[in-house]
Amino acid sequence: MTDTHQTKCIGGPLWGLNTQRAVEEFHYTNPSTGKTTKYTKKIMYGHAFFVAKDIDVNFAKQMALLLLNPI
DSSP: OOOOEEEEESSTTEEEEEESSOOOEEEEEOTTTOOEEEEEEEEETTEEEEEETTSOHHHHHHHHHHHHSOO
């Protein structure tokens, strides 16, 4: 097993994870603005998501539901 991971954006303040190792948080620096945002792992509806520091958990849960069950 390799120690690589791939994080992919699935919607603004919420990220999904494809990984072979445990990661609890990461910092992302936007190349356009230089702004750094901290993301923390949250398990919602049986899936791992990374939620931006300033995002309300209830809002993140609603976004996760929309991503898991598109209309």
